[in-house]
Amino acid sequence: MASSSSSGLTFKLHPLVIVNISDHYTRVKSQLNPPPLTSTSATVNGVENQQQAPRVYGCVIGVQRGRTVEIFNSFELLYDPSTHSLDRPFLKKKQELYKKVFPHFYILGWYSTGSDAQESDMHIHRALMDINESPLYVLLNPAINPTQKDLPVTIYESELHVIDGIPQLIFVRSSYTIETVEAERISVDHVAHLKPSDGGSAATQLAAHLTGIHSAIKMLNSRIRVLHHYLVGMQKGDIPCENSLLRQVSSLLRRLPAIESEKFQDDFLMEYNDTLLITYLAMFTNCSSTMNELVDKFNTAYDRHSRRGGRTAFI
Amino acid sequence: MDIEQNQAELIDNFVKQASAQKGTALGSVILEATSHPSLFAFSEILALPTVAELEGTENSVYLKVLQLFAHGTWSDYKSNCSSLPQLVPDQVLKLKQLTVLTLAETNKVLPYDELMMELDVTNVRELEDFLINECMYAGIVRGKLDQLRRCFEIQFAAGRDLRPGQLGSMIQTLSNWLGTSDNLLVSIQEEIKWADTMSELDKKHRKEVEDRVEEVKKSVSVKLQTVSRLKLSSEGSKISTLNLVE
Numbered sequence: 049m050a051s052s053s054s055s056g057l058t059f060k061l062h063p064l065v066i067v068n069i070s071d072h073y074t075r076v077k078s079q080l081n082p083p084p085l086t087s088t089s090a091t092v093n094g095v096e097n098q099q100q101a102p103r104v105y106g107c108v109i110g111v112q113r114g115r116t117v118e119i120f121n122s123f124e125l126l127y128d129p130s131t132h133s134l135d136r137p138f139l140k141k142k143q144e145l146y147k148k149v150f151p152h153f154y155i156l157g158w159y160s161t162g163s164d165a166q167e168s169d170m171h172i173h174r175a176l177m178d179i180n181e182s183p184l185y186v187l188l189n190p191a192i193n194p195t196q197k198d199l200p201v202t203i204y205e206s207e208l209h210v211i212d213g214i215p216q217l218i219f220v221r222s223s224y225t226i227e228t229v230e231a232e233r234i235s236v237d238h239v240a241h242l243k244p245s246d247g248g249s250a251a252t253q254l255a256a257h258l259t260g261i262h263s264a265i266k267m268l269n270s271r272i273r274v275l276h277h278y279l280v281g282m283q284k285g286d287i288p289c290e291n292s293l294l295r296q297v298s299s300l301l302r303r304l305p306a307i308e309s310e311k312f313q314d315d316f317l318m319e320y321n322d323t324l325l326i327t328y329l330a331m332f333t334n335c336s337s338t339m340n341e342l343v344d345k346f347n348t349a350y351d352r353h354s355r356r357g358g359r360t361a362f363i
Numbered sequence: 364m365d366i367e368q369n370q371a372e373l374i375d376n377f378v379k380q381a382s383a384q385k386g387t388a389l390g391s392v393i394l395e396a397t398s399h400p401s402l403f404a405f406s407e408i409l410a411l412p413t414v415a416e417l418e419g420t421e422n423s424v425y426l427k428v429l430q431l432f433a434h435g436t437w438s439d440y441k442s443n444c445s446s447l448p449q450l451v452p453d454q455v456l457k458l459k460q461l462t463v464l465t466l467a468e469t470n471k472v473l474p475y476d477e478l479m480m481e482l483d484v485t486n487v488r489e490l491e492d493f494l495i496n497e498c499m500y501a502g503i504v505r506g507k508l509d510q511l512r513r514c515f516e517i518q519f520a521a522g523r524d525l526r527p528g529q530l531g532s533m534i535q536t537l538s539n540w541l542g543t544s545d546n547l548l549v550s551i552q553e554e555i556k557w558a559d560t561m562s563e564l565d566k567k568h569r570k571e572v573e574d575r576v577e578e579v580k581k582s583v584s585v586k587l588q589t590v591s592r593l594k595l596s597s598e599g600s601k602i603s604t605l606n607l608v609e
Binding site for chain 1: 367370371374404406407410467468471472518519520521522523524525529530531533534536537538540541544545547548551552554555558559561562565
């Protein structure tokens with residue numbers, strides 16, 4: 049069903065679409081709790097999991113400029129299980145509304161969730177072909193796989209292939225790149241850093257912070273290594289000298305060491321000492337309050353023996 | 364680096380012109396190249412075979428001028444004034460700009476006195492004008508002028524053409540940088556491990572203390588039962604307040 053696409057279109061996907069699809073899926077899934085005993089959801093029969101993961105559907109919109117297709121946004125659609133098609137009047141209404149706000153956006157295709165493209169999806173795909181001659185099918189796999197390194201999103205196009213003498217439309221997978229606007233970058237960054245707060249303890253937060261710095265330095269390291277390799281190659285004569293690059297590298301290297309003035313050392317040490325002092329002070333306060341509590345408990349516990357029939361002074 | 368991008372076209376132009384000409388005609392091309400306000404890179408032109416041919420002929424002065432502009436400074440020009448042709452004011456300006464770049468190679472903070480000496484400028488006002496108008500607005504240098512301490516702090520300076528020996532030192536600097544960042548990575552990993560180990564130890568310690576508290580509680584409650592039976596007669600009410608201990 050899925051081979052590599054040959055249409056030559058380049059796809060650019062915005063993170064907003066991915067967040068929308070996953071949000072839609074999460075909402076529907078959590079609203080199904082407790083799950084219905086009778087399977088009334090419109091999923092494909094005979095799914096392997098016990099709990100039928102609900103499938104959500106919607107439309108993706110964006111811009112197509114020449115050979116580049118950029119998918120900006122998406123919205124949800126209702127799926128009618130009886131007719132195996134999407135809700136057309138709603139789609140038209142939404143299309144008009146979006147056209148008013150974003151006049152340049154066209155409906156580029158549709159999305160759904162699941163692990164793989166199914167045969168029944170072709171019906172929906174064909175139905176959308178009257179809006180867009182070659183719609184896209186964006187599939188999000190909601191199964192969480194911790195070992196997987198790339199996004200579980202695939203974009204399928206439809207191509208006419210001749211199979212067994214019959215020309216058929218099949219889905220072919222296409223590659224895509226992620227394109228971000230500044231606002232999207234900020235929100236994705238924010239969400240990515242949200243994890244450690246529910247970890248709570250100081251050690252995990254410190255570890256998370258250090259891990260972030262570690263990966264940043266590792267990236268810098270790999271890039272410096274590439275430059276180093278390149279220069280060594282140039283010195284040995286394997287690579288022809290490119291003067292403009294050498295000039296840029298020399299100007300870059302002249303910026304090192306980046307911070308070495310005396311004033312920096314002073315400020316840095318002062319701030320370091322301040323932090324240490326405050327930690328020490330906090331520790332002191334903690335200790336003295338614990339000591340105070342201990343003394344109180346001691347008094348209450350052991351004072352009683354001497355209190356028989358008389359009063360003793362408080363320690 | 365936008366300077367490099369700006370220069371790329373100019374360099375291509377001049378390379379084409381220079382490779383098409385020979386001898387004295389080349390001299391005029393070199394003159395044009397060295398006076399052009401946005402061109403600071405000459406090693407491509409120097410590398411051309413037609414230019415290298417100038418060595419030893421009567422036009423070798425042009426080659427010397429090109430070499431001076433590629434690697435030398437204003438003081439080099441002054442000391443060799445006799446063997447080199449007279450420079451046009453544009454060339455003088457460019458040579459002074461290149462001198463600033465060379466000075467920026469060695470120090471990041473340049474005192475005004477040194478700059479004034481190198482550039483043959485007598486007062487501070489002229490020096491600052493030169494730095495601001497010719498160097499910073501041209502984009503070859505970025506930095507801060509500190510009037511109180513009379514120095515120029517350079518944050519960024521465009522690269523000059525490389526002398527053959529400089530490649531080795533650049534590689535050395537790069538490998539040092541690599542080494543430092545590798546060490547830093549290792550020490551960060553150790554810190555992360557330390558943080559995890561300390562939190563583990565802390566959790567264990569806390570658990571131990573809680574276990575001991577439980578034990579003591581149990582033993583005290585056992586003792587309480589035996590004690591309360593004996594002393595129930597006299598201190599009944601007071602002993603029942605033993606729960607304060609817990």
